[in-house]
Amino acid sequence: MLIGVPTEIKNHEYRVGLTPASVRELTHHGHSVLVQAGAGTAIGLEDEQYVAAGAEIAADAATVFARADMVVKVKEPQPQECRLLRPGQILFTYLHLAPDPKQTALLVESGATAIAYETVTDARGGLPLLAPMSEVAGRMSVQAGAHCLEKAQGGRGVLLGGVPGVPAAKVVVLGGGVVGTNAARMAMGLEAKVVVIDKSLARLKELDLQFGAKLQTLYSTVDTIEEHVLDADLVIGAVLLPGAAAPKLVTAGMVSRMKRGAVVVDVAIDQGGCFETSRPTTHAEPTYVVDGVVHYCVANMPGGVARTSTFALNNATLPFVLDLADHGHRAALARDPHLRNGLNVHAGTVTCKAVAEAQNLAYRPAEEALGL
Numbered sequence: 188m189l190i191g192v193p194t195e196i197k198n199h200e201y202r203v204g205l206t207p208a209s210v211r212e213l214t215h216h217g218h219s220v221l222v223q224a225g226a227g228t229a230i231g232l233e234d235e236q237y238v239a240a241g242a243e244i245a246a247d248a249a250t251v252f253a254r255a256d257m258v259v260k261v262k263e264p265q266p267q268e269c270r271l272l273r274p275g276q277i278l279f280t281y282l283h284l285a286p287d288p289k290q291t292a293l294l295v296e297s298g299a300t301a302i303a304y305e306t307v308t309d310a311r312g313g314l315p316l317l318a319p320m321s322e323v324a325g326r327m328s329v330q331a332g333a334h335c336l337e338k339a340q341g342g343r344g345v346l347l348g349g350v351p352g353v354p355a356a357k358v359v360v361l362g363g364g365v366v367g368t369n370a371a372r373m374a375m376g377l378e379a380k381v382v383v384i385d386k387s388l389a390r391l392k393e394l395d396l397q398f399g400a401k402l403q404t405l406y407s408t409v410d411t412i413e414e415h416v417l418d419a420d421l422v423i424g425a426v427l428l429p430g431a432a433a434p435k436l437v438t439a440g441m442v443s444r445m446k447r448g449a450v451v452v453d454v455a456i457d458q459g460g461c462f463e464t465s466r467p468t469t470h471a472e473p474t475y476v477v478d479g480v481v482h483y484c485v486a487n488m489p490g491g492v493a494r495t496s497t498f499a500l501n502n503a504t505l506p507f508v509l510d511l512a513d514h515g516h517r518a519a520l521a522r523d524p525h526l527r528n529g530l531n532v533h534a535g536t537v538t539c540k541a542v543a544e545a546q547n548l549a550y551r552p553a554e555e556a557l558g559l
Contacts, residue, residue: 188512189219191255193248194226197262199470201229201493204259204280206501207240209508214241218512221245221254230494252276257516259508261500262487263290274298274534277516279508281305281320282531285432285545286459294532300516304504305457306430306539307529314429316507316529318365319499321454323489325369325425328452329358331483332421333377335450335474341481343448345420348378355379359415361436361461362425363390363404366454368397370423375401382415407436416441424453424461430531430541433458439477447479456484517557527553 190213192204203226205213210220220242224234234244245251252258252271260280264272269290272278275298282303284291294301304316314321329347336356338344349355358374360367363385374381375398382403385391391404405411416422416437422445426433433455442451442464453465460466464477467486474483489496507526510519520527531539536551543550553559 191251192222193251194223200490202261202497203227207236211240269293272297272299283457284542301532302529303531308525321365325366329373356420358421359419366425433461437462439463443478450481452483
């Protein structure tokens with residue numbers, strides 16, 4: 188199979204779909220890899236390294252898309268990239284389709300087979316291809332939030348950990364999954380006062396056993412969320428419904444009553460965000476202010492630490508890329524129900540129920556669409 192790796196074109200996105208080590212593994216399996224010139228240059232992965240690993244270098248994205256049997260990316264394809272896709276071609280990348288009807292329509296129109304990293308599952312019910320970026324985003328959320336709390340950034344002028352004689356900031360984390368756990372860990376490391384709110388008592392018990400008295404865990408209700416969001420210096424939105432739009436846990440009314448200069452970091456923005464006042468931002472212009480509250484809603488947060496993120500992502504995605512390349516998409520999807528859960532669009536139909544429901548589209552189960 189010929190695997191294509193285009194340069195990412197989203198604002199300040201420097202990650203790359205395959206590292207030279209991943210390319211070498213694919214060529215070792217007898218596959219060909221076509222990498223767009225300069226795809227990894229920004230993070231120190233030079234074209235010469237890709238050539239040494241066995242890849243061919245393409246001058247532009249159009250060549251990559253035209254020749255590749257499978258396109259491996261990081262972020263969702265932009266409209267001009269969607270229009271380069273063709274029937275029967277495999278696209279393997281993050282898609283986050285639920286809040287993005289335009290991308291969904293373009294992928295359906297393309298006739299391509301679009302497999303989303305974020306809905307691939309594992310035997311434990313986890314999301315193995317989302318987890319590494321969730322770990323990065325969770326840790327970055329505290330780093331970004333601490334910076335936004337500085338007065339020069341529009342924040343309250345509060346040091347997250349305080350100093351002797353001065354209280355530490357209060358950090359409220361909505362969601363105790365991978366993002367929330369990593370956010371809480373970083374915030375506690377900076378000696379902030381941390382509260383995690385989640386609707387799973389089992390997960391709250393796990394967090395309590397993991398972190399002890401340093402972390403306050405609370406069951407999620409509208410009343411609990413309101414009470415602690417209004418008292419917070421930093422609120423991190425870390426909720427996820429696989430493939431679906433994120434629930435709006437914090438209303439515009441709650442935001443209007445928060446402390447002036449408080450900060451919200453919405454890590455769920457890829458799925459529409461969990462604050463009513465959230466809208467996607469970029470690394471170029473990461474924040475905006477609503478009712479005196481600083482909002483950080485960068486849709487590709489891990490792109491800010493692109494080298495770390497690229498290697499972490501490749502560690503997780505490479506086995507699936509190899510499976511698709513070695514066996515072809517139909518056989519690979521037929522033999523692995525967890526990879527099959529990643530199928531969002533196939534041959535002009537939506538095969539992810541959560542996406543179909545979010546956009547009121549016709550849904551066709553993956554098994555039926557693939558003829559299994």
